[in-house]
Amino acid sequence: MIPALPRGVRLRHDAVRGQDVLLGPERALMLDPIAKEILSRVDGAVSEAAIVDDLAATFGAPREQIAGDVRAFLDDLGAKMLVTFHEGRGHDG
């Protein structure tokens, strides 16, 4: 599945707080560095599996653990409608 930020949801750096935030309809989520790393890879074209691969390679961490963290994080944002999913031509289908 390919995650995407739907219209009206965007990442922003908040200079006042020195922090990254995800802004959406009536929500402002303060992002920790891990959340920021995940969301900055969500562009509506890259599959979740490819995002996990990239994170595992970048941080030299076990893929399985990263896959679980990414799934839980994106699933929660999906329930809040801050991330949507579509099936595209990502290599994991």
Add this chain to the structure above:
Amino acid sequence: MTAEIAPKPPLAMLAELTHRCPLMCPYCSNPLELVRKERELETDEWRRVFAEAAEIGVLQLHLSGGEPASRRDLESLTEAAAKAGLYTNLITSGVGLTLKRLKALEDAGLDHIQLSLQGVTDEVADSVAGYKGALKRKLAVAEDIAAVGFPLTLNAVMHRRNLDDLPATIQLALDIGARRIEVACVQFHGWAEKNRAGLQPTREQVAAAKAEVDDARKRLRGRLAIDFVPPDYYADYPKACMGGWGSTGLNVTPEGKVLPCHAAETIPHLTFANVRDAHLGAIWRDDPAFNAYRGTDWMPERCQSCDRRDLDFGGCRCQALAVAGDAAETDPVCIHSPFRARIDAEIDENIGEGGGGLEYRRFA
């Protein structure tokens, strides 16, 4: 009094651009004493306020009213807010919005629309709004909103007359392509307090609504986000009003007064600063009204020592004043409040036989 430690920056600002509104909902959150057009802030004043808000850390701007579309400069106000970097949310009845205006708002950078709903049948919707054709008008506007592509939240205000229609209300949100629905039960302040006998839902209605929301959340996960605001008076603990007084948000009235919450003017010993006289940041940090109930020092001992202190912050100051007679008391909804019996008595008084005429909101 000046705060010794600077408060955290506010996250959200509610801009009540005007109190003018074509609807007359009997639970309107505007104060009983409405501000007339001649006293409203002018375009340039609002522009300056939006810039100040962004400067002090506000991220979310709610453009509200009254009906914000009653302001002919809504498009240029939206543009100024978006250029200041604020996330712009239009809170509207839909009346006064045309496809042409919606396209102009898109060009101005509007991010999101929250459309109010009074009921899912003409009978309920039109009688609650005091406006003939309210529901049809809204459904037409919802189509235009979808055509432009704005993300949409349906804001369904619920009470005894429409709470049984909750399943149909959630279905309507899906039908019009909303991404979120807010199921907000009326709280009894201001206009709503006058109409409590005609609006207060029964305990059974609220319990059924909670069950329906739980079920719908599972069923519609990933299709519709559901925010549910149950009435506090059937609960054991108060709501975390405003996430804590002066901690998260602020409200600017049509004439420029800056309030810690939209009902704060009901606390008579507080006076409020005006954006015409001071920078928004100075008001947020130093204004005595913001510092009156900020933090925990003001709390009675039973709140100070409570393990829920940092969960609900003592609840609602306006309700403490209205029911307990002291704005610095524990919210009387709390089961630990010595005034809880008054809340229960009010509930009993207002469980009528579905009667109670409605007193509509209008300018005196």
